[in-house]
Amino acid sequence: MTLEEDLIQKLGTLNISFEREDHDAAKDMVAMQQVLQHREGVKAKNFLSHDKKKNQTVLLMLRAETDMNLVHKALGRLKGWKDLRRAETELVKKLGLEKGALTPFAVMNDADNKVPLYVEDSLKAQDKIWIHPFRNTASLCLSMADIQRFAEEHGHNVNFFNPEPPAAPTADGVAANGGGGGGKKAATSAAAAPGQESTLGMTATKDGNYPEWFQQVCRGAELIEYTDVSGCYVIRARATYVWKRVQRFFTDLIEEKGVVEELYPMFVSSAALHKEAHHLEGFAPEVAWLGSTGPEPFDPEKPDGKGKPLKECIALRPTSETIMYPQWAKWVRSHRDLPIKINQWCNVVRWEFKQPTPFIRTREFYWQEGHTAHATDKEAEDWMWMILDFYRRVYEELLAVPVVPGVKSEGEKFPGGKITSTVEAYMPNGRAVQAATSHHLGDNFSKIYEIVFDAADGVTRSFVHQTSWGLTTRSVGVAVMVHSDDKGLVLPPKVAMGQVVLIPIPYQSKSGENPAEAAKRNEEIRDKCERLAAELKRADYFEGDSNKYWKIRAYADTRQDKTPGWKYNEWELKGVPVRIELGPKDYDKQEVVLVRRDTGEKIKGVKWTDLTARVPALLREIQDNLFVQAKKKLDDAIVKVTKWEEVTPALNQRKIVLAPWCQEEETEDEIKKRTTEEAAQTLANEQATQPAAAAAAAAGEGEEEYAAPALTGAAKPLCILTDDDPRRPPLTEDTKCFLTGKAARCWALFGRSY
Amino acid sequence: MTLEEDLIQKLGTLNISFEREDHDAAKDMVAMQQVLQHREGVKAKNFLSHDKKKNQTVLLMLRAETDMNLVHKALGRLKGWKDLRRAETELVKKLGLEKGALTPFAVMNDADNKVPLYVEDSLKAQDKIWIHPFRNTASLCLSMADIQRFAEEHGHNVNFFNPEPPAAPTADGVAANGGGGGGKKAATSAAAAPGQESTLGMTATKDGNYPEWFQQVCRGAELIEYTDVSGCYVIRARATYVWKRVQRFFTDLIEEKGVVEELYPMFVSSAALHKEAHHLEGFAPEVAWLGSTGPEPFDPEKPDGKGKPLKECIALRPTSETIMYPQWAKWVRSHRDLPIKINQWCNVVRWEFKQPTPFIRTREFYWQEGHTAHATDKEAEDWMWMILDFYRRVYEELLAVPVVPGVKSEGEKFPGGKITSTVEAYMPNGRAVQAATSHHLGDNFSKIYEIVFDAADGVTRSFVHQTSWGLTTRSVGVAVMVHSDDKGLVLPPKVAMGQVVLIPIPYQSKSGENPAEAAKRNEEIRDKCERLAAELKRADYFEGDSNKYWKIRAYADTRQDKTPGWKYNEWELKGVPVRIELGPKDYDKQEVVLVRRDTGEKIKGVKWTDLTARVPALLREIQDNLFVQAKKKLDDAIVKVTKWEEVTPALNQRKIVLAPWCQEEETEDEIKKRTTEEAAQTLANEQATQPAAAAAAAAGEGEEEYAAPALTGAAKPLCILTDDDPRRPPLTEDTKCFLTGKAARCWALFGRSY
Structure with missing residues (x-):
């Protein structure tokens, strides 16, 4: 069997239909354009390039007019392959190819996926693309979606990328780097900014261009949207879900310890804010102040305009010690009023001028800030350590991120505090991140805000000993950075909004077969996916550490306008931990195939009846594996x-x-x-x-x-x-x-x- | 048996100990001071006053030096009894009293509680108060706590009040009325501002002085604390709990309908905000603008100071249409992207200059704002009505507040919207309150923000049809206003942070008895309270409408430095729906007494073993009764x-x-x-x-x-x-x-x- 015959058979098995044109040998693109000039569709240019230093070969599918220099530069930028050149004949032959007859179908000869396939962004939506069937005297025409499915069936992801160079940075570095443009401008850039990624599909790699990769994950997985206020992002549903789970996990821990929730105003008067000078120092340059009220801001040049300046000096909270403690001074009289244990979940503002990064450094962010007051210094210090261990548990047990607990140095501790304890996490780019901090404030604040209590002896009056402790939406970013990969988002099952996606693989009718018959079979397959999803959703799922029962968050993607391959890509990008595939053969055997997002492993032949037992176990396995992998990386990263x-x-x-x-x-x-x-x-x-x-x-x-x-x-x-x-x-x-x-x-x- | 003998016996039964002094007849306060001059403690002045117009008699206990005119004026102010005069002899006799020998013990002759007992605030904490045992030739000395317990055992609440006239209003009406003073000044006023209430204890009545009464409930029950930023309040734990339950109830409803949670920035650029002019009109005067950043606000007089003016014009969200919809315009392309259903729980700012009222009108408040986009107008309108019904359910099923659903008039509808639907609630002061609104926005916003989709036919391009809908922390205030009474907070059990409080009634040793024996008995009683509380906390409790099982929120108040009477007052003020009393006799019978907060009804002889069944049923009864009572009031209030x-x-x-x-x-x-x-x-x-x-x-x-x-x-x-x-x-x-x-x-x- 020739490669071509093998190809045609494989296309048949996959029910991929195509048009065909036999023609004179087309030695180059000019010839190909000519021989196919009467046929509609894109005539693709295929290339094999190689980076000697990195020993990396890459298969390319491009538009005829695309400049190869741009392509090589773009991949250098995105992947770190700086020395790409056209591959030598020897390499071409390794893939069973001939010069002049390169084709993306070559993926079928590369079972180990050593040579990744890169496709120009603008081909993504094409219905008709002409490519050679391993010889340059014929061309097949099929849709990009089908090419993609073919590649996936042969273990290859299709990597879309945009060869255009990035736009020149603007004078205002902050807005250009992080804020995104306003309105429609941002819309364009969200869809497929030149030289960057397109929304669907990852092009940058974690090892190659880490910041670019992280932005692609955040936007591709729809975790983040940019706004026209610099340093401020929309936290979208998939990310908000992670945060809600963090909230729930941590609330359960602190409620058990008698902490209650309160809501303090986000506004703080200048007087209250400035009372603790040393404390304020830590945030002072980043404090944002209200200026005016009315339909427009007050303009000092037009004092009679619509905006009215505020008479009072009011700031937005950078943290709430200075808002809460003046209140507590009213409430605490006696040792019987202690301890006070209060928490709030809220937004805070620190108007930073450093380059913003989604989740990690933003001007508005969300957090919990807990505050306590105790009768003794020891009780406060013990409390600080207890909370620090709760933070460790949030990271390790919920987010599967290992952390190192410890104490901050004098230079790094919380301004105004006595001891700052911290959990530090390690990011794959080599940077550490302060993942959460728990402070022992001693009586530094209580002396300033006069929080005093009468001891049990009725004589002694003492200042209370305090703690404060915070965990922010940064935690979401940390989990995303640690676990995600070059295909997109990877999330621990406990915090994944969707845990399981069921994807029907349609049966495609052979020629001569009754199409109504095929339609009926496909409806059955889709229907079964829906019913299996419903069954999983009803099943109880014991989550392990959190010691709670949950429902499995499963759903079926039965859209008929998308190919299975397209869906695989989408849900891998969006980090769904388990994919369940149901094709015609599996259907007949009452089985499905499970695919793990973390390892890519396929588990075949899982009986329908075993699903509600197998899936929860697999979710726990994935959760554990993610932690083990991350732990190994952390351990490797610490050098004595x-x-x-x-x-x-x-x-x-x-x-x-x-x-x-x-x-x-x-x-x-x-x-x-x-x-x-x-x-x-x-x-x-x-x-x-x-x-x-x-x-x-x-x-x-x-x-x-x-x-x-x-x-x-x-x-x-x-x-x-x-x-x-x-x-x-x-x-x-x-x-x-x-x-x-x-x-x-x-x-x-x-x-x-x- | 004389009244005095009866009194002494009753004090014995209640284990109330006292000192006694027999003396010459003390016809007036001067004489009383004299005969008791060698004894420590306050010599109380007792009075009976009467308002003929209102036909109201009141029993007073005051300090000797207190001016009766001030007392009468204060009660006129607080209760609406404007014509109080010293009561005539006939009335005095009705209470079994004689002139010159008035005493708060007279409550024992007033089983129907026709004559309420009012006590000057400053006596509240007194350990030693001298009063007559129905004759002026003797005095008994006992603590205020014991006098209170005696009164309560005879069906009388002790009403504490401060006879001082209120402070003159300051020039700056807003701050004086609503903002509270800053720092220590506010602290004083929180404790017991002259002419107002004291924190523990209600003096104003719902019918008499409604605004004052509401403030007393908010502060007495620790729902609210004032801050030094006018119009901003701390929402304390008991109120935050109500809000968290509202969040949970409503989230369950909308999650079921496919709504997801996202988090949008609170900052909005001037450009985005001004895009919909008609919409902005509704909020324009109340928009708050950022002015500057840095350690201090920018001062135009000192342009080189520490504060830096912001270059951009950035406002704090008054609502988020203008923040969300520009984003949606990026996301919506095809009919397959619809519907979008997004909700966020967040804080918003409307810098109002009207008089603030806790929960009801505040400059920063919390809400949920839901937003949807649909392919058709009808789908959007249906959605609006569905959400309105969810709001009705939040009020009626969770908060036990009946509401009237309907549509706002043209003049009252949401600026920029097409139809505004509303649920309206009725407050006991005769004012209605807009309890929540659900808007059908039509395509008004989508035309401005260009949210356009391709229809299924692939040809038609249409603007989406939208809804927005909001429910605020106002709901907490509404529930408090509707249900609370002159004793303080009343909350439906579903939203009460504490549902059941167990109070041990100590056994007091008789003379000659071994005190160690009594102490042991009391320890047993306290211990039993703790154990019953623990049992209740473990019990499952089916909540009715919400169709969920919960744990009962029970706790034992075993403090030994407070009398049972003090605790009754405290937990009534704080709105705990069920009180469980366990005294020595009940202990021996393995029973308790249940007391309903809503009706005051006592349910005696409830076996310990029946508690976990009886309490959930009673909680449901109370929930239902509160709704029925409020419904009756609403129905009565609507006049054709x-x-x-x-x-x-x-x-x-x-x-x-x-x-x-x-x-x-x-x-x-x-x-x-x-x-x-x-x-x-x-x-x-x-x-x-x-x-x-x-x-x-x-x-x-x-x-x-x-x-x-x-x-x-x-x-x-x-x-x-x-x-x-x-x-x-x-x-x-x-x-x-x-x-x-x-x-x-x-x-x-x-x-x-x-």
Whole structure:
């Protein structure tokens, strides 16, 4: 059987129909255009390119007119393949191809998916595309959807990309980088901004261009939408669902401990805000102030205009210590009024001018802020640790993200607090992220706001001891960054809005068969999908750690205008943990195929009757696997270091370092300064050897690495490990600080951080 | 047995201990001070006062130095008893008393509670108060808590009040009326502002001084705390709980209909906000604008100061149509993208300058705003009605508040919308309140924001048809207003944070008894309370309408520093639906006494083993009864009217009127104008006959009635009854408009509204 015969048979099995034209040999695109000039449809140009340094080959399907230089540059930008050239004949032959007869059908000869298929964005919606059946004396015409299905059936994802170069950045860096344009302009860019991704389909890779990849996940999976107010995003349903689950999980934990919910105003008077000077310092430049009221803002140039200036000075809360504690001073009289344990879920505003990143750094964000007041310092400190462990559980048990608990250094702690404890997470780009913090405030605030109580002896009057603790929507971004992959969103089943999607694979009638018969069979298959979905939705599902029963969030995608392949792509992009496929053969055997989003593994021959037992078990397996994988990455990322010289090389490897430290406060600035300088030096060295990559990294303004081997910017202390942390090496009299060589007082993690 | 002997025996039964002093007859306070000068403690002055017009007698316990005139004025102000005078001898005798020997113990002779007991605020915390045992030749000394317990055992609440006149209003009306002072000043006023209430204990009555009463409920029950930003309140735990239950109830309803949750920024650019001019008109004067960022607000006088003016014009959302719809325009392409059904729970800001009222009118409030887009107008209208019915269910099934559904008039509808449907509730002060609204927006917004879709035919392009619908924290205030009484908060069990409180009644040892024995018994009683509470908490409780099982929210109040009477007061004030009392005798019989908060009814002899069955049933009974009572009040409040002349007399009776109406838009202003004028006339007439009351009403600035028979201000159309409303009288060709005499097009409700 020739490759072509094999191909035709495979198309038949998949019920893919096509038109066919036999013609003279078309040695190049000009010839192909000619021989097919009487036929409607796009005549595609197919290419094989190779990056020697990365040892990466890629199969391309493009429009005839597309400039190959642009294509190579675009893939360099998106994937980090900077040295793409047209592949040599030897490689072409490996795929069973001949020069002049390259075709995307070659995926059938690449079972291991070593050569990914990249398709120009603008072909995505095409119904008629002409390609060769392994020889240049014939062409087949079929739809992109069918090409895609063919590729998928042979284990290949279709990667769509836009070869246009990115738009030049505007003068106003903030809005251009993060805010998106307003109205229709943003709409265009959301659909398929040049040089960026298209909404459906990932083009950037996690290893190649991390920031671009993260934006593609956020928008492709519809987690985020950009607005015309810079640094502010819409948190869409799939992401809001994660946040609601975080809310529920954490609320259950704190309710059990007697915490009640209250709602404090988001407005704070200047007087209250300024009362704790040291505290305010931490937020001062980012405080947003109300200015005026009325149909238009007050304009000092037109004092008689429609807007009226506010007489009072009122700010939007950056956090609520200064709003809550003046109230508490009214309520606390006696030791019997203690402890106070209050939480609120709300939005806060910090008008940052650094580059915004969805979830991770935004001007308005959502959080819970818990506040307590206790009679003793010890009770407050114990409470801080208890909450920190709750945060660890939110991350590890719910979001499947491993974290390192510890204590912040003097330079990094909460302004106005006594001890700041933190859980730190590790992002795949090598940056750490402060995932949540729990503060022991001591009596610093109660002295200022005069929260005083009479002790049980009726004589002593004391200031209360307080804690405050916060967990933000950043947690959603952290989970997305840690788990997602080059196909799009991956979410732990516990927080996935949809956990299971059922996809019918239609039976396509053979020639001579009664089409009504086929339609009937397909209706049966679709109907069965709906009924299996309904059955799963009714089933109870024990979620493990959370110790609760839930209903499985299952649904059937029975749309008839989309191919199965299109749906696979869509739901993989959107992070549905389990896909269930039901084709005609499975239908006859009363079986389905389960496909795991996390590993791609296919589980065939699962009986319908076993589904309500098998699916919950699989969801738990996926949840556990995601945690195990992430834990392994975190463990691998922590490098023990004892000398300063080892620090920058480790950071360049996207690691975080664990080092013995003298903990002297002035060393914190020194560490930032030195790592910044050494990063700049690394960049300069790269520039000499790899100019393109280095330039890209430099353009990132030190905020985000950009396909560069070295991360830029300063490293800082992330957290001091607790004494009982198993990661902590022994601390003896001989343990010396990695920086100063003085006696070390602790082991601490250092790294670049969001 | 003399009254005195009876008294001593009763004190014994209640285990109330006291000191005793026999002395010469003390005919007046001067004499009493003298005969008791060697004894520590307050020598109380007791009085009987009577208001002939209202036929109301009141028993008073005061400090010797308190001015009776002030006392009479205070009660006039708080209760509407404007003609209090010292009671005549005949009345004194009715209570079994003699002049010169008045005593609060007289409550034992007033089983019907015809003569309420009022006690000066400053006596509340007193441990030692001397009062006569029905003769003036002896005095007993006991604590206020015990006097209170004695009164309660005889069916009397103790009404604490502060006889000081209220502080003069400040020049800045808004802050003085609603905002509260800042910091410590507010703290004082929260504790016991002169002339107002004290935090623990209600003094104003619902019928007497409604606004004052509502504030007392809000603060006494710890629903609300005032802040130093005018018009902004802390929503405390007990109120937040109600709101969380509203959220849960409504979320369950809309989730079922496929609505998803998203989170949109609270910031809106001036450009987006101004795009729909007609829509903005409705909110324009109340829009709050950001002005600057930094440690301090920007001051145009000091352009080089710390605050930096914002370059962009950014407002805080008054509602989110203008934030959401530009996004939707990006997402909607085809009929397959419809319907969109999105909801968010968030805070919004409307910088009103009218007098704020907790929950009812505040500058920042919380709500849900739901938004949908549909392919057809009919689908949108159907959706609007479905949501309106959900709102009805939130009020009626959850909050036990009956509402009238209907349609807003042209003058009252949502700016920019097509139809506004509403549920209207009736407040006990005669004002209606718009309880929630659901809008059919037609394609008004989609035309402006260009939300367009391709129809299934692939040719037609149409604008989507939209709805928006909102329910706010106002709902909490409505429930509180409707159900609460002169003892404080009453809440339907479904939304009560605490549903059941168990209170141990300690056994007090007789003289000669071993105190250790008594202590042991009391420990057993307390322990049993704890264990019964734990048992109730574990029990499942079917909530009726919501079709869900819940756990009973029970707890035991085993504090030993408070008397049972003090606890009864506290939990009545705080609206716990069921009180369970466990005294020594009940303990021996393995029984408890249940007391209903809604009716005060005592259910004796309930076996411990029956509790987990009896309590859920009782909670359902209370829920149902509250609705039935409120429904009766609403029905009574609606008066059918066919001629204009009947309107103002009905409004003066705190009614709302149901009238046939021609629906011509210009009549709306006419109705407002006429009712305002006629209310002013009523007031003028009152002034001639009842100057004090009228002055008080006038001082209310037309915003709130103040112990006055007439409500001030304009009446307006509340809603047009739907055709299928059973309240709607027939509408024939002969039905004429109550105002113009033209043919009526509908029956509508008119009234004064919040």
